[in-house]
Amino acid sequence: MKAAQPPSRRDAKTRPGFSTTAIHAGQPPDGSTGAVAPPIFATSTYAQTAPGVHKGFEYSRTQNPTRLMLDRNLAALEGGAFGLTFASGMAAMNTVLNLLSAGDHVICGNDVYGGTYRILEKVFRQYKLSATFVDTTDPRNVEKAIKPATKLVWIETPTNPLLRITDIQAVSRITRKKRVLLAVDNTFATPYLQRPLAIGADIVAQSTTKYLGGHSDVMGGALIVNDADLYKRLAFYQNAVGAVPSPFDCFLILRGTKTLAVRMRKHCENAMALAEWLARHPLVAKVLYPGLPSHPQHALARKQMCGFGGMIAFELKRGSVKNAEKFASSTRLFTLGESLGGVESLIVLPCQATHVSVPPAERKRTGLVDHLIRLSVGIEDADDLIADLAGAFSRTFASRAARS
Numbered sequence: 119m120k121a122a123q124p125p126s127r128r129d130a131k132t133r134p135g136f137s138t139t140a141i142h143a144g145q146p147p148d149g150s151t152g153a154v155a156p157p158i159f160a161t162s163t164y165a166q167t168a169p170g171v172h173k174g175f176e177y178s179r180t181q182n183p184t185r186l187m188l189d190r191n192l193a194a195l196e197g198g199a200f201g202l203t204f205a206s207g208m209a210a211m212n213t214v215l216n217l218l219s220a221g222d223h224v225i226c227g228n229d230v231y232g233g234t235y236r237i238l239e240k241v242f243r244q245y246k247l248s249a250t251f252v253d254t255t256d257p258r259n260v261e262k263a264i265k266p267a268t269k270l271v272w273i274e275t276p277t278n279p280l281l282r283i284t285d286i287q288a289v290s291r292i293t294r295k296k297r298v299l300l301a302v303d304n305t306f307a308t309p310y311l312q313r314p315l316a317i318g319a320d321i322v323a324q325s326t327t328k329y330l331g332g333h334s335d336v337m338g339g340a341l342i343v344n345d346a347d348l349y350k351r352l353a354f355y356q357n358a359v360g361a362v363p364s365p366f367d368c369f370l371i372l373r374g375t376k377t378l379a380v381r382m383r384k385h386c387e388n389a390m391a392l393a394e395w396l397a398r399h400p401l402v403a404k405v406l407y408p409g410l411p412s413h414p415q416h417a418l419a420r421k422q423m424c425g426f427g428g429m430i431a432f433e434l435k436r437g438s439v440k441n442a443e444k445f446a447s448s449t450r451l452f453t454l455g456e457s458l459g460g461v462e463s464l465i466v467l468p469c470q471a472t473h474v475s476v477p478p479a480e481r482k483r484t485g486l487v488d489h490l491i492r493l494s495v496g497i498e499d500a501d502d503l504i505a506d507l508a509g510a511f512s513r514t515f516a517s518r519a520a521r522s
């Protein structure tokens with residue numbers, strides 16, 4: 119069985135393919151100068167010809183031409199009608215939570231980005247929003263957790279850091295029936311590999327800091343929706359709160375999305391090669407990668423995604439935290455650091471970095487162990503990355519592993 123085809127070719131007679139969309143959508147050559155690259159409109163305000171008469175731009179917190187190009191570009195990539203872009207992924211999520219009121223309830227996946235847990239538990243709880251964290255890989259857990267006050271279900275798939283897959287369509291059938299909003303954090307998959315709006319999501323959230331930017335040089339976030347009223351409400355909170363990206367940051371992300379398809383293909387190819395190599399390694403206890411047939415939701419990943427992404431998590435056989443720390447400090451090409459989705463490979467121990475804000479008891483419940491190692495596989499040459507990991511094995515375990 120082959121994974122679904124990437125959306126690289128025309129997926130409808132009238133609609134251009136993914137790469138064409140990435141390179142052209144929202145950013146035609148500049149009308150006044152012919153500039154092919156999107157101009158960086160570094161302006162806070164806009165001339166009005168009479169009080170209140172303007173060209174659709176009044177003030178750059180509300181709207182900016184460079185940002186509008188990015189909004190449109192990302193909406194097209196996700197196959198949605200409307201895009202809104204933010205100063206970070208968390209600013210985007212914050213805006214979704216602004217839709218809710220005191221007393222409302224949120225259901226969230228129990229294996230999600232640490233900041234997602236933190237904003238629900240440490241920020242919005244103060245405003246009397248409650249959250250229940252469930253294993254969304256079984257959609258029945260979502261159904262069971264729904265109460266009359268539930269307004270939003272927030273899922274991540276694949277999850278950070280355990281790479282679990284949730285059936286978006288199955289969850290959406292539940293949220294539709296119960297009239298609850300479904301938001302999908304699509305950061306790990308990107309629209310190249312997965313388009314949640316087409317299979318029932320109401321909101322797609324992105325940390326554009328990661329694959330969409332793709333070069334570890336910019337922070338950003340995005341929300342993409344189909345419903346005009348939902349878009350208006352989100353745009354209201356975006357403008358009211360003001361966590362907007364700078365025009366320069368929008369330019370960088372637009373530059374990133376142009377190569378998203380070629381980068382994602384290489385991320386997927388490299389990650390598969392590394393996952394297979396790790397799975398065969400005598401000192402590796404467990405490899406979590408949706409592309410491996412051993413992954414518990416491998417079949418679902420094949421159905422829902424058209425590639426398995428660039429993220430891998432694994433555990434060493436002698437899985438002490440000390441060994442994991444030693445390993446993560448022993449690579450030379452893989453940089454020890456947070457974040458993901460850039461052209462360069464990164465290695466991290468989630469429990470000491472991206473997930474410190476999740477309490478140990480909660481981590482234990484979801485199966486996130488302290489010695490888990492997460493790789494963001496970049497687009498360097500796979501052989502060099504494998505050699506780097508082999509070097510880290512031999513430095514960590516001295517004599518034993520060098521030959522593998």
Ligand SMILES: *Cc1c(COP(=O)(O)O)cnc(C)c1O
Pocket residue numbers: 206207208209231233234274278303305306324325326327328337338339
């Ligand atoms: C990084 C990340 C976020 C947060 O995005 P920022 O741009 O860092 O604010 C949210 N979700 C996932 C899955 C992430 O990896």
